[in-house]
Amino acid sequence: MYETNNLYSKSCCDYAQTNVRPLKPDEHFESIAPQIExxxxxxxxxxxxxxxxxxxxxxxxxxxxxxxxxxxxxxxxxxxxxxxxxxxxxxxxxxxxxxxxxxxxxxxxxxxxxxxxxxxxxxxxxxGRKIRLAFDSACPIVPIQKASDYLHHLDRYCRITLQVARVNIIQQQQLTKRR
Incomplete structure (x- = not known):
């Protein structure tokens, strides 16, 4: 019975003109190229x-x-x-x-x-804030007194950099979830 009604409704001219079933396009949308200028x-x-x-x-x-x-x-x-x-x-x-x-x-x-x-x-x-210029340092400059202190300061810098990267990744993930 359902098949008969479906065939009958498709044969009707008014139905065929006004009730077109929407179909999704098969291809993916093209992404917008980022601006490089x-x-x-x-x-x-x-x-x-x-x-x-x-x-x-x-x-x-x-x-x-x-x-x-x-x-x-x-x-x-x-x-x-x-x-x-x-x-x-x-x-x-x-x-x-x-x-x-x-x-x-x-x-x-x-x-x-x-x-x-x-x-x-x-x-x-x-x-609404002090401007950050390109030549401003992101981290304060740490003077190294002895050559043996270099490894200690390098480890400290790596830990700080990884911590900042993790915080930025978490913030970007939260922003993406909100969208």
């Missing part, structure tokens, strides 16, 4: 209009954040238009100046120096 980690955004106008009637703040170097560049602008955004992008990131190879260190020092007006650095305002 440096400037993929750059974000450009406007802060919403401020309640107070600045001296030159600038109401918006355009912020360029490089997540790779943790560099933040901000500028007050009067409007949030495409033309102003393009000019800001060309001025800050695309134009080469006479500083040449020293430009990165100059920008880094400007992002990390404490400003007199706010008493904190621009990167602290953006991230």
């Amino acid at each position: 440096v400037f993929v980690m750059v974000e450009l955004d406007f802060w919403s209009p401020t309640s107070e106008q600045f001296a030159s009637s600038n109401r918006y703040i355009i912020v360029l954040t490089n997540y790779l170097t943790k560099c933040v560049i901000a500028k007050a602008v009067p409007r949030n238009t495409v033309q102003i955004t393009t000019e800001f992008t060309v001025e800050t990131s695309l134009t080469t100046t006479e500083l040449g190879p020293n430009l990165g260190s100059v920008v880094s020092s400007c992002s990390t120096v404490t400003q007199a007006s706010t008493e904190c650095s621009p990167s602290y305002l953006m991230f």
Whole structure:
């Protein structure tokens, strides 16, 4: 009886048009290739209009954040238009100046120096913590007085490194379980 009803319902034109059985695709989905370019980690955004106008009637703040170097560049602008955004992008990131190879260190020092007006650095305002630079050491430097102490410090370093690796693995596993 079930087979007869099933054949009858499949022969009906209305049923065949509206009730198509979903089928899973046989192939696997293709994974997305990771980004390998440096400037993929750059974000450009406007802060919403401020309640107070600045001296030159600038109401918006355009912020360029490089997540790779943790560099933040901000500028007050009067409007949030495409033309102003393009000019800001060309001025800050695309134009080469006479500083040449020293430009990165100059920008880094400007992002990390404490400003007199706010008493904190621009990167602290953006991230809410002291910036970690590439040349900062992850562990404190331990002076070795004698050559025989080298093995002791090497063992200590290996234990600390393994402990940090275990903690990171556990955190990543917990994050994966939540997803």
